[in-house]
Amino acid sequence: MARRETSVAGPGSRALIVDIVRSAVTISRVELADVTGLTQPSISNLVRELIAEGIIHEIGSADSIRGKPRKLIAITPATRFGIGFHLGPDTVTCVAVDLTxxxxxxxxVPRTDALATRFAEFTSGLDLPRDRIEGLAVVAPTPYPGEPAPDLAAVRADLSEQLGLPVLVENDAAAAALGEFWSRRVSREQAFGCIYLATGIGAGFVFGGALFRGASFDAGELGHLSIHYDGRPCPCGxxxxxxxxxxxxxxVAAARGNPSLSARLGLGDPAATLSRSHDAIARAAVHGDPAAFAVIDEAAGxxxxxxxxxxxxxxxxxxxxxxxGxxxxxxxxxxxxxxxxxxxxxxxQRHGVTVELSAQPRDAAGIGAAALVVQAAVAPGHTPGASRS
Incomplete structure (x- = not known):
């Protein structure tokens, strides 16, 4: 009897295949059919297409209980690249990633408005072939309501015209979540969340391989979850x-409220930036300073x-x-x-929740921005729109 094609054999089938190969590291066509519910002909056609485009490749064989060795396939890392720019208060973090x-x-580098020039210099310095660069994503923190913010839609349109490449825009916490999901080879079956701790606190969520963005691309504002209904006022209202x-x-504000700790760590120095002051407190905390530890531990609570x-x-x-952070x-x-x-x-009582630390926390938003480009290029179909417009 012919096998019935499942509903997954539609526009999202390619994204499904890429996601599964990415998270499995290596897998056979037979296993892909078992996992996805797609027919063998559909799997063969999709895999053939992805191999022709250089996105996946055959990597060897594995024994099979049916006697004939199974050919294994895997992502081909260096055939395509994504570029991500994270716009910080004073700097731009530029990152390039491969397909994994x-x-x-x-x-x-210092913050600049000449992002097209920065793109050209960065990619040229890495000697990346232009025809293998899939695009650029620019990410930045979500501002408070009424707070001035860069017009990312205008940035996107201008850069796309200048570069002749797709340009995406996203908030930094959401981008970081996608980057962690992609580079950690997290299964699309897992409900995945990422907490982004910086000057503010954000979160990003990946469900079914796709970022959950919300009605106005503003999902994940964890920092504005109230933990005290009558607590400290917030600029958000x-x-x-x-x-x-x-x-x-x-x-930093809590540490400065302790005169002894503030003096010991030089937190009153007018030249000390927020990042430098916070790092001084965190460094003291992990090296056993009781007052610094108390500040960090309370915040962690x-x-x-x-x-x-x-x-x-x-x-x-x-x-x-x-x-x-x-x-x-x-x-x-x-x-x-x-x-x-x-x-x-x-x-x-039903399942544990795995809590992990990022391997590259300072660069997570930039890495995630570049991963957004990679996902949009090689595994489209996760969401109707790839970024905020």
């Missing part, structure tokens, strides 16, 4: 937002309460902590979040 999300180049207690800004609500709401199975003291945050979820997560 592996970083092939990275640099941080809410009160008790976790950002007021656990962001890098809040941590506030964050873990918000993360628990997020995990309970979305029934997440895996969470990654990333961003410059966890670059030095990430172990303190991870321990508090794990302990909190083990005691209070609603799903804890």
């Amino acid at each position: 999300g592996g970083v092939v180049g990275r640099e941080v 809410n009160r008790g937002c976790v950002e007021r207690y656990a962001s890098m800004d809040a941590i 506030y964050l873990s309460a918000a993360v628990t609500s997020m995990v309970n709401l979305l029934d997440l199975g895996r969470v990654v902590l990333t961003g410059p 966890v670059a030095l003291a990430g172990s303190i945050y991870a321990r508090r979040v794990r302990d909190q979820l083990e005691r209070t997560a609603h799903s804890r």
Whole structure:
């Protein structure tokens, strides 16, 4: 009897195949058919197309219980590249990744409006063939309502015209989530969340291989989840937002409120930037300074309460902590979040929640931006729109 083709054999089939090969590392066509529900002819056609485009390749064979060795396929890393720019307050982090999300180049330069020139210099310095570059994604923090922000739609249109390549735009936390999902080879079957700790606190979610963006591409504003209904006022208009207690800004403010600690770490120095001050506190905390540890640990406790609500709401199975805020003291945050979820997560009797630290927290948004380009180019079909317009 002929096998019935499942509904997945539509526009998203290519994305499905790429996702499964990416997360499996190596897999056979037979296994792909078993996992996807697609017919063998559909699998053969899609795999043949992806091999012809250089996206996947045959890597060897494995024994089969049916006697005939199974040919294995895998992602071909260096045939295509994505470029990501993360716009910080004073700098631009430029990242290039291959098809597996592996970083092939990275640099941080002073903030500039000449992004097309920066793109040309960056890609030329890496000697990347222009015909293998799939595009550019530009990511930035989501501003508060009413706060001035770069017109990313205008940036996108202008850059696309200048470069002659696709240009995407996204918020930094969402991009970081996609980057962690792609480079960690997370299965599309896993409900995946990423916490991005910086001057603010954001989150990104990947469900079924696709970023969840919300009605206005603004999903994941974890920093504005209230943990105290009558707490500290927030510029967003809410009160008790976790950002007021656990962001890098809040941590530096709390440390400066301790005169002894502030003097010891030089937090009163007018030349000290937020990032430098926060790193000094985090470094002192992990090296055993009791006052610094107390500040970081308290912030981690506030964050873990918000993360628990997020995990309970979305029934997440895996969470990654990333961003410059966890670059030095990430172990303190991870321990508090794990302990909190083990005691209070609603799903804890049914499944655990894996909590991990990013391997490259300072560059996560830039890596994620580049991964957005890669996913949009080689595995389209995850979402109706690839970025904010």
